[in-house]
Amino acid sequence: MRWRRVRAIVVKESLQIVRDPRSLMIALLIPVLQMFLLGYGISLDVKHIPLCAYDREGSQASQALLHRFAASPYFALQGIAGSYAEVGRSLDTGRCRLAIVIPAGFSKGLADAGEGVVQALLDATDTNTAILAANYARAVIAGYSSDVQLDAVQQRGGSVQTLTAVEVRARVWFNEDLVSRNFIIPGVVALVMAIVGSQLSSLTIAREWERGTMELLISTPVQPMELMLGKLLPYFVVGMVDACICLALAVFWFDVPFRGTLAALFFTTGLFLTVVLCIGYYVSVSIRSQVGASQVALLSTMLPTTLLSGFSFPIDQMPPAVQAITYLVSGRYYVTILKALFLKGAPWSELVLPILCLTLYATVMVVFAARAFRKTLD
Amino acid sequence: MIGRIFHLLLKEFLQLKRDKSARFRLLVPPVIQMLLFGYAATFEVFNVATVVLDQDQTQESRALVADFVHSSRFKLVAVATGRRQVQDAVENSTAQVGIVVPQGFSELLRKGQSAPLQVLVDGTNSNTALIALGYVGQIAGAFGQPYALDLAQRTGRALGRPMVNVSLQERYWYNPNLNSRWFFVPGLIGTLALITIVNLTAFAIVREREVGTLEQILVTPIQPIEFIIGKTLPFFLIGLLEVSIVAVVGMLWFQVPFVGNPLVLLLGTSLFLLSALAIGLLISTLCKTQQQAFASNFFVLNPMFILSGFSFPISSMPDALQWLTYLDPLRYFLIIIRDTYLKGVGIDVVWPQMAGLATLGLSLFALAVLRFRKSLD
Numbered sequence: 075m076r077w078r079r080v081r082a083i084v085v086k087e088s089l090q091i092v093r094d095p096r097s098l099m100i101a102l103l104i105p106v107l108q109m110f111l112l113g114y115g116i117s118l119d120v121k122h123i124p125l126c127a128y129d130r131e132g133s134q135a136s137q138a139l140l141h142r143f144a145a146s147p148y149f150a151l152q153g154i155a156g157s158y159a160e161v162g163r164s165l166d167t168g169r170c171r172l173a174i175v176i177p178a179g180f181s182k183g184l185a186d187a188g189e190g191v192v193q194a195l196l197d198a199t200d201t202n203t204a205i206l207a208a209n210y211a212r213a214v215i216a217g218y219s220s221d222v223q224l225d226a227v228q229q230r231g232g233s234v235q236t237l238t239a240v241e242v243r244a245r246v247w248f249n250e251d252l253v254s255r256n257f258i259i260p261g262v263v264a265l266v267m268a269i270v271g272s273q274l275s276s277l278t279i280a281r282e283w284e285r286g287t288m289e290l291l292i293s294t295p296v297q298p299m300e301l302m303l304g305k306l307l308p309y310f311v312v313g314m315v316d317a318c319i320c321l322a323l324a325v326f327w328f329d330v331p332f333r334g335t336l337a338a339l340f341f342t343t344g345l346f347l348t349v350v351l352c353i354g355y356y357v358s359v360s361i362r363s364q365v366g367a368s369q370v371a372l373l374s375t376m377l378p379t380t381l382l383s384g385f386s387f388p389i390d391q392m393p394p395a396v397q398a399i400t401y402l403v404s405g406r407y408y409v410t411i412l413k414a415l416f417l418k419g420a421p422w423s424e425l426v427l428p429i430l431c432l433t434l435y436a437t438v439m440v441v442f443a444a445r446a447f448r449k450t451l452d
Numbered sequence: 453m454i455g456r457i458f459h460l461l462l463k464e465f466l467q468l469k470r471d472k473s474a475r476f477r478l479l480v481p482p483v484i485q486m487l488l489f490g491y492a493a494t495f496e497v498f499n500v501a502t503v504v505l506d507q508d509q510t511q512e513s514r515a516l517v518a519d520f521v522h523s524s525r526f527k528l529v530a531v532a533t534g535r536r537q538v539q540d541a542v543e544n545s546t547a548q549v550g551i552v553v554p555q556g557f558s559e560l561l562r563k564g565q566s567a568p569l570q571v572l573v574d575g576t577n578s579n580t581a582l583i584a585l586g587y588v589g590q591i592a593g594a595f596g597q598p599y600a601l602d603l604a605q606r607t608g609r610a611l612g613r614p615m616v617n618v619s620l621q622e623r624y625w626y627n628p629n630l631n632s633r634w635f636f637v638p639g640l641i642g643t644l645a646l647i648t649i650v651n652l653t654a655f656a657i658v659r660e661r662e663v664g665t666l667e668q669i670l671v672t673p674i675q676p677i678e679f680i681i682g683k684t685l686p687f688f689l690i691g692l693l694e695v696s697i698v699a700v701v702g703m704l705w706f707q708v709p710f711v712g713n714p715l716v717l718l719l720g721t722s723l724f725l726l727s728a729l730a731i732g733l734l735i736s737t738l739c740k741t742q743q744q745a746f747a748s749n750f751f752v753l754n755p756m757f758i759l760s761g762f763s764f765p766i767s768s769m770p771d772a773l774q775w776l777t778y779l780d781p782l783r784y785f786l787i788i789i790r791d792t793y794l795k796g797v798g799i800d801v802v803w804p805q806m807a808g809l810a811t812l813g814l815s816l817f818a819l820a821v822l823r824f825r826k827s828l829d
Binding site: 111112114115118119120121122139167168188189190191192193194195196197199202203205206208209212218219222223241244245246247248249252253254256257269272273277279280283284357358380382386388390391392393395396399413417418424 | 485488489491492493494495496497498499501516542543544561566567568569570571572573574575576577578579580581582583585586588589592593595596599617618619620621622623624625626627628630631632634635643647740741742743744746747750751754755757758759763764765767768769770772773776787790791794795797801
């Protein structure tokens with residue numbers, strides 16, 4: 075390998091980038107666009123769950139209870155149903171996700187036996203939303219229940235403070251307000267980097283074929299490894315600028331706390347960028363000769379980055395066989411590192427393992443990408 | 453016209469018949485992905501790594517800890533002897549939840565006062581944390597129930613009237629056991645169909661252009677519209693076949709029930725494939741090389757997947773993005789496929805989605821045809 079030849083390619087590519095300001099603008103705008111789209115699009119925080127109520131009693135007590143649901147930020151009262159059939163219809167059409175049914179004789183039961191049962195019908199097609207909705211509904215009911223109890227006791231001159239036997243005092247670490255954005259956004263950065271990296275490097279090869287300059291390039295004494303280095307280095311710089319934009323948006327626009335060290339952040343981002351650039355390069359170089367292999371590679375890069383990287387679905391909840399497969403997804407390591415850096419402020423010692431894995435991954439991909447390029451024309 | 457389209461169809465199927473690896477690529481990856489992602493995509497929370505510190509060491513505190521350990525939701529990974537150990541375990545991620553039963557817990561409980569249970573949660577993944585906290589509350593509530601009732605009765609007796617208690621009785625419709633696979637498997641069918649069909653269409657046409665066979669076809673008397681129909685019809689049929697295979701695999705393997713009308717789903721799928729074909733066609737008119745097609749697919753399909761409501765509820769998005777999702781064919785299809793799978797509703801309920809898909813599909817197709825004509829000259 076000759077550095078002189080690498081440098082020549084670097085200079086050529088950089089000139090091409092600088093003289094094509096439109097492409098450069100696109101390369102810088104795409105991550106911003108995707109950050110906004112995905113950053114705002116991905117949220118698991120459930121709020122304003124559409125709710126309908128069927129009040130079979132219509133008493134003061136039942137109205138007071140419904141009022142609590144209406145006042146809760148987690149629910150949005152869509153309407154009052156007049157019959158069970160109407161409740162069923164609202165759930166069927168998806169107009170509401172949760173229906174609260176207050177039975178006839180609710181307040182009488184409360185007064186006589188001290189027992190009141192409220193029915194909640196939940197649309198469980200989306201299980202996650204259903205579980206959270208049930209949790210919030212339970213909290214509303216519990217609040218109502220204890221207020222009624224305390225009222226009753228105080229009216230009779232009692233002095234009981236609370237009637238919950240075990241009081242859970244929860245403290246949440248790292249993501250104190252339990253905002254899903256805080257753990258999703260670092261994942262979005264990884265996702266956007268994967269998209270941008272693969273695009274950048276695949277377009278640089280595409281252009282050569284398109285303009286017919288590939289033949290010229292092949293006829294020069296440049297070696298595959300030199301060509302790859304020379305082509306990817308300038309795009310590495312562009313990619314790092316993109317990464318900085320994404321990370322800055324994450325911290326300053328989406329307000330995700332950053333608690334780690336900048337050095338660790340830049341080092342690992344560089345490693346991940348190397349991996350995605352090489353994957354993009356590999357796919358676009360081999361796409362000519364082996365359509366099949368590359369299409370499989372294409373299909374197996376898009377969804378895994380979202381589904382298997384642990385960016386939204388926790389890896390430890392997957393079956394062991396699937397967990398083993400996640401080790402093949404480069405995004406897994408970067409997402410782990412980003413989450414640890416952003417939310418936990420993890421020290422280097424905790425990052426050693428994922429960084430080593432990512433380094434190994436990068437090395438393997440560099441070798442693969444360099445070897446994929448053959449100096450033949452067909 | 454029919455004759456020319458027929459010949460083109462024949463050519464496409466012959467090509468597919470002679471290309472063994474293409475047939476492999478069409479069917480094997482989607483099925484593998486179905487199985488893989490069917491397992492990966494879950495928001496269910498089981499076996500949360502838990503560290504416990506019992507400072508009380510009484511019968512009651514041990515019973516409470518046992519309740520946690522024996523539930524399938526929590527898995528005891530360590531018993532701490534000091535607060536520091538609990539914090540360390542959560543800090544270095546050996547445990548996601550730390551439960552501390554403080555000294556004097558049982559005494560307060562017996563006295564009829566509220567006894568605090570301290571819980572430390574790693575909130576990094578807020579969704580898991582929220583759901584785990586819900587389970588902590590349920591287990592602690594169930595444990596405290598007899599004490600609370602006892603207390604209520606005592607207080608009630610003293611006051612000469614029974615105490616009141618309001619409880620919630622939950623019924624989960626359409627998915628009574630809250631199996632999240634029932635939610636994700638139908639979603640995956642739609643997602644995989646979109647990705648495969650858009651890729652196939654875009655690549656097939658770009659490849660003809662790149663290899664130069666597109667020009668050869670264009671010198672024949674065939675019209676652009678005939679070419680498009682002849683080219684997309686095979687993919688439409690392949691798409692239907694693929695959706696059926698993936699759907700059957702998903703249903704049988706993951707045991708997701710299908711309670712709806714297959715014909716409704718067939719109609720929905722056809723409308724959905726129309727949009728998918730149109731998107732593939734549009735991409736092919738914008739790209740000159742397969743590499744470009746690769747990059748654009750990634751760029752276009754990923755947001756479509758994320759904004760479809762596959763896993764992130766559309767209702768949680770800001771209004772502007774919610775409007776944008778109406779341009780995403782996957783959004784409509786996921787509602788149709790989930791509703792037919794799990795709710796078993798008919799056209800009377802999903803017609804707005806069908807209408808949306810039809811409008812979107814036809815306009816995309818018209819746009820694609822217009823652009824395709826332009827890209828020829």
